[in-house]
Amino acid sequence: MHKLRQLTLKNLLISFIMASVIAGFVWQSFRLLQQEQMTAAVNATKYAALTKLFSIASALESELNETIKYSDFLSLIVSHNPDITQEELDGYAQLVLEQNDSIVGIQVAPDGIVQMVYPYEQHKVAIGHDLLKDPQRKQYALQAIETGKAVLQGPVQAIQGGYFLFNRKAIFTPTETGQKFWGLSVVAVDFDRLMDVYQKTFHDEQYLFSLSVRDDNDKPVLLWGDAQTSSSNTIQQSIVLPHATWDLKIYPRTNWGETDETVFKTAQFDLLITALVFVLAFASTSSYLKNRRQSRIDPLTGSLNKNSIFTHVNALLNRRKPFTLLVMDLNSFKQVNDQYGHYIGDLVLIEITQRIQNTLSKEDRLSRFGGDEYIATITTNQDDIETLAQQIRINVMSPMVVEGHTFQINLAIGWAQSKADNSSTYSSLYQEADQRMYMNKAQLKTMHSSGNDMSLPATS
Incomplete structure (x- = not known):
């Protein structure tokens, strides 16, 4: 949290300095600065929309699954x-x-x-x-x-x-x-009554919403809302129901801000907007991290958070239920954030989480344990963990397209199985799985250096 606050303040200071220098001495390059600031504003809008969308989708999914x-x-x-x-x-x-x-x-x-x-x-x-x-x-x-x-x-x-x-x-x-x-x-x-309950939540002058279901050909069929949300630039969140998947989509009434030419009329106004964006981003991020730390679910990916997976593992140990603890770590994921930014990186993490979750059974639990580290508890298929781990790696490595960029991410996996004599602890299982994961990571690096690794770097 402290490091994140420092990074946000540092970026705010750099933006102020860059804006002042460009506005005062290099007016000809101001258009480039405007474009950079516009891109930052668009990404901030999408991030806020993604958070809002996840909140609404979670509430609706909970309501439906309760029935x-x-x-x-x-x-x-x-x-x-x-x-x-x-x-x-x-x-x-x-x-x-x-x-x-x-x-x-x-x-x-x-x-x-x-x-x-x-x-x-x-x-x-x-x-x-x-x-x-x-x-x-x-x-x-x-x-x-x-x-x-x-x-x-x-x-x-x-x-x-x-x-x-x-x-x-x-x-x-x-x-x-x-x-x-x-x-x-x-x-x-x-x-209709169900949607009326959420009508006030959906009613937002800034955004358009729609709800669609996938037919037998996996094509969306509009159930409710505005058809304009069929745009390829829409952000969507899946609502998983018994033998059905709904897609809740969100799209701004005035696009994501790409064509708003009135935002940056003068260099002075640009500096003000930049300051406000970063201040609001700082406040939003601080609030987001606080809420995430206090909540059970990782707001970004929808998986369990660190505290929740710790509680779940101890519950399995107390019930003496046999299980396997998987520790997974994405390889070179930092390059994605460094090259494409955290908004793109977050979307990649969401997709990776979904792929891992789809590989696991409903009885298994998944947690984004850290930035690019995952933990899963496997209570089924205890005798075939290696096959499951390989399937997870294959699914994650399958190329994904995010915002026009193609990525292929590899990951290292280690695991540890609870002991029949009930002598296992959370720490002992994690340490054993973590050691195996690092051994696997070293093997992958060796394979990569020898040309036998199937993983590819992220490309755009």
Whole structure:
């Protein structure tokens, strides 16, 4: 924190000196200075937009994923009481609706055919609806049965009117030989009402927002918002839902400031704007680092922060749950920040984090432990860690395009497995994994010097 504050103040002082010298003695080169300042202002705007976008996306994802627990709850209730009556269902359903304002209806569908609904008057038209024969619902209903997990569909036109999101969970009842499919529990979320809840959050005169879902061909389909956000210069954040991924996009109403010629009318005004930008950046960065340190999640990448991964590892040790601790370090990542700036570097880190996360299972945990260092806990695939590590390296090394620049980043990986006698500690596991990581880093350097390394430097 102290070093970061020093660096910010130093950059502020250099900007003041450069602006004064150029404005006073080299007026002909002032256009170049204006362009540099404009670029800094654009990057600052994008960084603020990225922070705002992540905050909104996290809140919306949390709201939607919360509805899953209610479909799980209903599935559990019915599986233990397959002869549930409408009156009994009404009691549970009323409790659910009181807990979540976005949920507007509950359905129970034995053999996939809706037979009980709540509230009755608003949803009675759905009674008799065969979800397994409806071509628009069948795919999602079968997916819920096959996976045994809640599956989200929507928004779609509901029989009872309006656009709904449906969380469906298969219900199974026990038999002498195992279990059999009984039916489906359905939680209906009013999409329009949900978006109304976030309308004030989305309403911002400075930005345009949109929400889209990816179709079977991974192409975005607009669900809500302004179509102008389809611009290639849009910043977006994925919202991961059960068997679906939504993209929340943000775009400024007046571009990112690239064409705002009124900002730098005179050299004096340029100096004032430069000072304000850096002062605000300093205040914003200080606040950002403070909040990040106090929060559970790394605001940039969405992974766990240092304190959270420490707590998680100790919890696994206390439960005596076998796991492997991975320590990963990006090679020569400093060159990216030095050459392209921290805004580009942050976007690269976000992409790398997503690639690592996609390689891990849902039970595993990932943390950006430091600037370019990651820690992961692996509780699955304990016998094939080397294959997992290789897959992570392959996925991370796959070329990525960020803001028109192409990067190919390699990383070193080390790991340590918890001991069966429960003698492992966080420190011992980290030290062992860290040592192996540095051994791997040395091997990669040797391979690179001999021409056998597959990694390439960042290129633009």
